[in-house]
Amino acid sequence: MPRARLRQRKVDAAAETVLRLRRPRPAVWDTIVEAAASSGPEVYWSAQQVLIQAGRAAAPYADQLADRLDSLLRDPHDYLIGQLAFALAGIGDVRAMPGLHRLAVQGRLWRDGGHAAPALAALPAAELLPLLRRDLVAEQAAGGNAFALSVLAALGPEAAPALPEVVACLEGPYAHGAARVLGRIGPAAAPAAGRLAEFATGAGRPPGPYGPDARGVWRGVRTAAWAHSRVTGDDSLALRSYAADLASGRGSRVLPYLADFGPAAAPHTAAVRALMDSPGAWTRVAAAHAWWRITGDPEPAVPVLLAAVDPEWDGHVAYPTPLAVRHLGEIGAPAAAARPVLTRLLERETRLDYAWERHRILADDTFTRTLTEALAGIGSHIPG
Known part of the structure; x- marks a missing residue:
């Protein structure tokens, strides 16, 4: 041969x-x-x-x-x-930067590495921001904007220098991603508070397929409300919006935001507790996490989260195992009952086999990191 x-x-x-x-x-x-x-x-x-x-x-x-x-x-x-x-x-x-700049000039940055966008967040923000800001200016309506915004969201407050470009994206098809970035930036994004309030209350909405002539509520309205609270420090607008969702039977959509507000969302504990008995596993997990974040009481939350951890999880995205693992780690020592199943999942020799090959290592490394951090949070020996 x-x-x-x-x-x-x-x-x-x-x-x-x-x-x-x-x-x-x-x-x-x-x-x-x-x-x-x-x-x-x-x-x-x-x-x-x-x-x-x-x-x-x-x-x-x-x-x-x-x-x-x-x-x-x-x-x-x-x-x-x-x-x-x-x-x-x-x-x-x-030393990755010259190559990344070459890809950006050729319009290949998001095409070559769209599925690996989180990898860029490991680079210093000062190196990344000029590259990402240029992409947002050059491709307001292109798929590259979704890529750039996802990296900026991962940078959090360090993305503040890109505020002008992110605010501009509020007026286009990637307004949802832009609102998420603004919320992650926090108080430095206060100049966008007025527009976020308009989106959150329905007084305004971005153009495009979800624009002024579209039927129904803009899909980013809840994210806009959350972002408004993060940039202003005032959670009253968001909590009023989420209370309306809970009252109309759409509570599952706001559970992650209520969890983020913690004790400030205490008026909604009864509704959150009821959703822990939902027929949907994702809703049960989100409700259990929100309950713990709001009340600090792990007792009813841990069994719900533990039940969602499949010891044979193969990476199928339809199941909330990684999210449940993360929440158990956040709860810490009161979630000690999860140690055996988390250890079993971490000690497995093979990677998650459901994930597509272009994502398999990334997905598996993310999951093993989640398991490791959860076990450290609970407090136990972590397999090497």
Whole structure:
């Protein structure tokens, strides 16, 4: 068999292994990085689909990846640039930035790494903001806006310098994402409070398919109300809006926001407690979390959350297992009954197998991190 074919098989096998196993031998990652850092196009595909998801696994190879990226930047058409740039971004290495700027100029930033957007938040905000702000200005109605806004939301208050561009997005098809970013920025976004209040009360709404001539309530009205409370420090508008939802049978939609308000949402504890008996698992989990955040009482919440943790969860997005795990960790020691099932899920050798390959490592790493943090919150030995 030709040497190139044998090499291709080796790289393909390594990629399959890291997609399947949580803790592959280091030599497997060695093979993937070697293929990406020094091989020809015939081995790119199988290596690139896992390299962009590598996260902390790429840290030992940062110099190799950065050197290869630097050499590829001399070729304006090399499609491996995006994979290397996102791999470096995932470990917070600023040497990713020239590659990311190249992708942005070519309009490829969100196309190459849309599913890996959270990786960018590991980079310093000062490096990212000029790139993201330029994208928001250049592509007001393009899919790149959703990508940029998702990264800005992850940056939280550090995204404040992008306020002019985010506020401008309130007047377009990505108003919902923009409102979310403004809420994450907090008080620095106070200049947008008036427009958020209009959206929250129905006095105004953004243009587009949910604009002034659309039927029904704009889909971002609850997010706008939450954002208004976060930028002004006044939660009265939001709580009035959410009270109306609870009274009209739409309480499940506002439970995450009520949880965020904590004790300030105390007038709604009876409605929240009733939703803990909902037939829907997602609603039960959200209600249990809101109950605990509002009252500080874990007793009725822990059994509901624990019941939602499937010990055989395979990554299917229809089930709220990761959210329940996160909430149990927030509750801490009173959720000690969850230790065995969380430990079992963390010790599993194989990755979540339901997730699409382009998301599998990212999804599994996020879940294992959630499990680890939950066990630390509860207080127990965490498997290595």
